Amino acid sequence: MASDYLYQQLESWLLKGIEEQRWLMGDRLPSIRELCKQHGLSKATVQHALQRLEAQGLLEARPKAGYFVALHAKTVKEPISRSRIEAPRPVTVSDLLLDIMRRSAAFDLLPDLHAGELPSGIVTLNRSVARALRRQKGDDYQYYDTPAGDAGLREQLSLHLLRRGWQVDIDELCITSGCQHALFLALMATCEKGDVVAVESPGFYGVLQLLEQLGLQVVEVPTSISTGMDIEALEEVLKRWKVKACIVSPAFSTPGGALMPKDPRERLLSLAEQHDLAIIEDDIYADTALGVVPDPLKALDQYNRVILCSSFSKSLSRDLRLGWISGARWHERIIKLKLVTQLSSSRYLQQGVAEFIADGSFAAHLRRQRHELRERRDRLIAHLRAWPGDLRISLPQGGLAVWVELPDGVDTLEAYPEALDRGVVITPGPLFSVSGQFRNCMRLSFSHPWDKRRVEALNILSAVLVPHG
């Protein structure tokens, strides 16, 4: 209306643009300078309009980046598919699934793209590792590192973890060849063949493969895509069957990036004590937090029952093959298992990474990466929102992927070969369970640079999965 204040006119114009999808969720609005020029308004008026929309939760201000169309839980429909509780069973991963898992480990729609620039953090890291190599002297190369790993790296990790509310002594840490290796050591130390392990469902397929190879049985616990494992369901499971260990990922579990609130964390620990359970905490995604990095479950571990497993693969580089484990009451056994199954880790590499953390380069890398991941997540969700059909999408505050629930009848496993024929790799929902559930779901990653070829791949996917009527 003509009688409106100028700021109200701008507000209406912006709202209409969002409704008409001129800007999608996660898109950046024109800058304040541009809006001033375009509408002949003062900077104060434009700022006033933007701040009002921000107060309504429709826009989001990001320092030095501008205003973005906000992503709200209420504007994204959350996935609702839930697992059923079923009796424990041995795991059998089919060769087809194994093949898909191998491709999906790259978290990429186009695994051969290798696009973008090597981030400056990785360049710095590589220099630091090369420096450690140059520092080798005498017959250093003739010695194996101690089984627990380089004390300098453990010291840096301990400082890094302290910022997340967990005070850990370096003797409680052991360096591994990545998080998968840590999970393997944790299962070897706590379970025997035939034992039952409780897992998140949907949850990480690498765990299912591990259970299969170790001859362990699985019981799947229904897991919310936003708040993680359903502890009431776990309690039900523990009443009915003898469970040896429970693998959870309280910070941004794959596939949907769920974050477990404090209450269920505490209940989980009580249950562990009550039922003599080992809790294996997969903490690998914590440092991908888009906001505050959540405390590890381990920080609350008064019963000495939480084995924390993590690595640098998601926060830094998948090619380092460097992780860590803190084994609670099983720690000595875990170090022994590491020793007999592979002796030690490379000392030069650990020293290079320790230096990279010590000089602040890791923290700087994480800050830059957080910014990039947030933008990539928002772009991906904005793209998905424009797909035809009734999609439900998780809204993770960390992790590297969203969980997408497609309309009933869509079968992502069936669509897999067709997408692959067109050069696109998807991660079908059934990978994240042993029960064949989640056929209309998939995991989509925002780990890689937003590239026009990846946008094209998303368009192909959209056409393959939800063709227009």
Place this chain on the structure above:
Amino acid sequence: MASDYLYQQLESWLLKGIEEQRWLMGDRLPSIRELCKQHGLSKATVQHALQRLEAQGLLEARPKAGYFVALHAKTVKEPISRSRIEAPRPVTVSDLLLDIMRRSAAFDLLPDLHAGELPSGIVTLNRSVARALRRQKGDDYQYYDTPAGDAGLREQLSLHLLRRGWQVDIDELCITSGCQHALFLALMATCEKGDVVAVESPGFYGVLQLLEQLGLQVVEVPTSISTGMDIEALEEVLKRWKVKACIVSPAFSTPGGALMPKDPRERLLSLAEQHDLAIIEDDIYADTALGVVPDPLKALDQYNRVILCSSFSKSLSRDLRLGWISGARWHERIIKLKLVTQLSSSRYLQQGVAEFIADGSFAAHLRRQRHELRERRDRLIAHLRAWPGDLRISLPQGGLAVWVELPDGVDTLEAYPEALDRGVVITPGPLFSVSGQFRNCMRLSFSHPWDKRRVEALNILSAVLVPHG
């Protein structure tokens, strides 16, 4: 006698010097030029004397290095202690032994010495790895390597192994985190908890630890310090008990460096076929050969039953943590186990090592190392020959250690803490068996540079173990 020819006078003088231990076994004689000057003789006369002593097997000519007092099997008394055959049993490694094993992995009397110069081969290797790091680009760092490992490195390994009479396709090779990791994968792929595994006795303690942690039973097969596992004894074992796998090290097995001749190799393979056995070949010492590198047992494997395990730890660097496995009929299962237990190996590292092999640097490094190892072996044996008491010493043609049999009554396990108090680490005989045998034996390494502090450590050892009367 005055009537002797001049060359005969020199010959007698040299012989007397050897008898009087002016030069010990393995020592270099004065150069031809020096002998000429010293004795006022012509070069031809000196050469004639030396060649005659060489023909008698008392001296050894080494190109560009001179003449050395020869090491003959007949002048070194071979160790004769033998294992008994006992029923299979579970393995229990005591904490004390575990502690000693950790220290002994460094193969060093003085583990904190880190003396000498970094060999030029290692400097070149480190540069090659640093170059591979610098070549990373795009989002390479976001990808895991394929489970079997970098194809370029497998190609180079395949060429390297071809020189030893074994034609292997790169699809038959899988990269691991060292030889211990390869042995672990081989046992996981072939055995289940409680199964019986035959091992060399004396043999590698790392294998005993592995069997313990995997809940496997061990049966020890008497093993000669010069020709390896006694295949007749193995046959006896196989008749009496069901054995699932047999771990052998045909090329320079630890502790004594035995080399298995061709005949027993062929009988071993027949027995494997007859008794449905997996043969796990620990090939880690092959490239330390002082002379010709022996063919792997795997090259004769017509039944597809030999799993070859090896790494760069003894031939190049223990800090690389890079090995390989060729899994015969179990290869697919082994790759799957590697995938689920640690996903992959670092690609940059594999590429760096592949380049190091491809440009000939590895071969050059092995040539230099061979020369050094030979000299270190000879010096060590010469030192031991001067100890009081009746010592028996193995005379390895490869590997990094000799096996020493001390007089009856000497107890190396008891002497361990006393030696440790004086700063010297020994590797007592009982480590190489589960039966408590070999108490008067020990392994001594010639892996590290011959240094006056190591000589001093040997003198301390001599005083602790075989005190003068």
